[in-house]
Amino acid sequence: MAGKRQGSTAPDTLGAGAVRVRNQARILDAAEGVFATHGYRGGSLSAIAQEAGLARANLLYYFKSKRGLYVALLERTMARWNSLLEEIDINDDPAQVLTSFVRAKLALVRRYPQASRLFASEVLQGAPMLQTYLDGPLRTWVDARATILARWIERGQMDQRVDPHALIFLIWSTTQHYADYEAQVLALTGRKALDNSDEQRIGDFLCHMVLAGCGLSDPERPAGSL
Numbered sequence: 001m002a003g004k005r006q007g008s009t010a011p012d013t014l015g016a017g018a019v020r021v022r023n024q025a026r027i028l029d030a031a032e033g034v035f036a037t038h039g040y041r042g043g044s045l046s047a048i049a050q051e052a053g054l055a056r057a058n059l060l061y062y063f064k065s066k067r068g069l070y071v072a073l074l075e076r077t078m079a080r081w082n083s084l085l086e087e088i089d090i091n092d093d094p095a096q097v098l099t100s101f102v103r104a105k106l107a108l109v110r111r112y113p114q115a116s117r118l119f120a121s122e123v124l125q126g127a128p129m130l131q132t133y134l135d136g137p138l139r140t141w142v143d144a145r146a147t148i149l150a151r152w153i154e155r156g157q158m159d160q161r162v163d164p165h166a167l168i169f170l171i172w173s174t175t176q177h178y179a180d181y182e183a184q185v186l187a188l189t190g191r192k193a194l195d196n197s198d199e200q201r202i203g204d205f206l207c208h209m210v211l212a213g214c215g216l217s218d219p220e221r222p223a224g225s226l
Helices: 016-041 045-050 058-061 066-085 094-112 112-123 132-156 164-180 182-189 196-213
Strands: none
Touching: 016 058, 016 066, 016 112, 045 058, 045 066, 045 164, 066 094, 066 112, 066 132, 094 112, 094 164, 094 196, 112 164, 112 196, 132 164, 164 196
16 A cells, blocks of 8 residues: 655545644644744744644645634633633532632643733733634623622622622733743742742742632631641
8 A cells, every 4th residue: 555645735534633633743843832932923833843843734624724724723722711601500609600600721821821922922022913813702701600600699609899700800810910921920039930839839839819808618628727
């Protein structure tokens, strides 16, 4: 049986779906590093293809343009973050939800710091590539979660002074700070890198501040303890 042609731009016919998912992830991972180093303008498709170990034509098979690849990368970052609150329900415990959200978000930005910095850079430039996404899917997602937070406030489960949208923005910003401003954090704390114990310590502090500000008890701390 003849082998696969070198440089073919189409995925294997056997297990094409799995090949597509694998190659798209491979390309996005490579693009994340190239764009983080060189920016959108400086990051070329040729450099991304070389980093991914694929032909340039393969990139254009899965992503029709450099802009399309860049937007897909930014949307993947938001999808990862949004998945952390995807399944929340009005009947969930607010303290548990917020604690899990803070800790998981902090873990994600530590695992994918380049993705966080790329997203921050795009937004600081006015989000020219993401305006449709921000005005559409992301706004819908945020409004839905803010509605649940508002219901918890109405029920007296959270402090009446909490602003649902501001709370989401607060958690985003405080967790992403440790990726977006990593150089500053390390310089001011005299560290070369943050480790898992730092993540636990920072997570403890952020959860305490968020929960205290919302009038909630820490579900990870025994009742009556200080």
